[in-house]
Amino acid sequence: MEWLERMNRAMDYIEENLTGEIELSEAARRACCSTYHFQRMFSFITDVTLAEYIRRRRLTLAALELQQGGAAKIIDVALTYGYDSPVSFARAFHALHGMTPAMARQGGMELKAYPRLSFLITIKGAEAMNYRIETKEKFEVFGLERVFRTDGGGEAPQTPARLWEQSHANGEAKRLEERAGGLPSFVSPNLYAVNAVCSYRKTGPDTFPYMLCAFKDEASDTDGYATATIPAHTWAIFPSEPHPWEQFGETIETLYRRFYTEWLPTAGYEQADGIEFEMNGTKDGLNYIELWFAVRKK
Structure with missing residues (x-):
């Protein structure tokens, strides 16, 4: 394959x-x-x-x-x-x-050996994956943008997770929410106003852009924020089951892992331009996640 x-x-x-x-x-x-x-x-x-x-x-x-x-x-x-x-x-x-x-150097010493990795086909898929394919026209987002190094180095904040922590602590996430306007009709009403998008523009071979973002509409106040136009794309969207907050990390990691290891190798699609959205919301009184991957048919 x-x-x-x-x-x-x-x-x-x-x-x-x-x-x-x-x-x-x-x-x-x-x-x-x-x-x-x-x-x-x-x-x-x-x-x-x-x-x-x-x-x-x-x-x-x-x-x-x-x-x-x-x-x-x-x-x-x-x-x-x-x-x-x-x-x-x-x-x-x-x-x-x-x-x-x-x-x-001495004989008889017990050492560890990590062999070279190879990627092979494995039998998976006993558990169903929920996903949908949607085509969306171009739209705009705005928000707090940082450019991160892929190795996690550089000036703080060094990771997207750290940016989220700081933005909640200093009130920036709340201020962005207040200036967001309404959610567009093409997204789930379960989602929050502030989410995240990454790799929506080129920044260098060893860096990537990441934005805590809101959808831009006529009611949005974008003054002082970065803006980005997301081109028309086909999106593979993977929703989570509702879950308590303490299971957030495990839930989003499982969604990413299953996309890369089960869906992407066999679906006849490939990622387009690397654009990803991490959408967060609430459903049935619990946390809810949607991962959006820009894709195209091979």
Whole structure:
């Protein structure tokens, strides 16, 4: 399947460059998606971040090299696998293997090995997925925009979750709600006025835009806010079951994981431009989520 081939091409590139520089933008290019979406997709599918997977693979190969003996110095092995000092290498090595690199040279030591990942077809789908396909004309949103690095670095807030926390704490989310106007007719009346959209414009190979947004209409007060025009698209929309607040994280993670691992590989669609909405609301007195993915037929 094409989706599997793309993901495995990306893994081939990573494996071939474990002893060199890994450009995440190149891995994402081979997977035919943005850097941001490649890392998100990887973590949802594998339950480990891409950075952690690369770290584990490098330390697995470093351990094999040390156990093979020879005259290679520990500093040389450290440099080969991306560590600029014996101290940082020893710290990372001990965290993974439970021993120092020097101890790993001794015979009979028990080390950990993380094999290369490959993406294969698995049998899933016993549990039904609720979704709908809708085509929407272009519309506008406005709100609080930040540009984040895909690795989570940079100035605070460093993650969308942190932006949500800060905006609720300082009242920005409430002020945006008050200036939002009404919900358009093409969205569920269960949704709140303030939601989120990401990857709606290009910002660079290793960054992505994220906006706490409201739909723009004639009654909206957009003064001081960023605005974005969302082009006409076909949307795959995945609603959650109503759930208590303490299950929010688990619920949204399950929706993302099932989209990437069950629906997307087999549905005959691919993501279009990477645009995603995270919609939140209430239904039957409980929390409710809709994930919108811009898609197109292959």
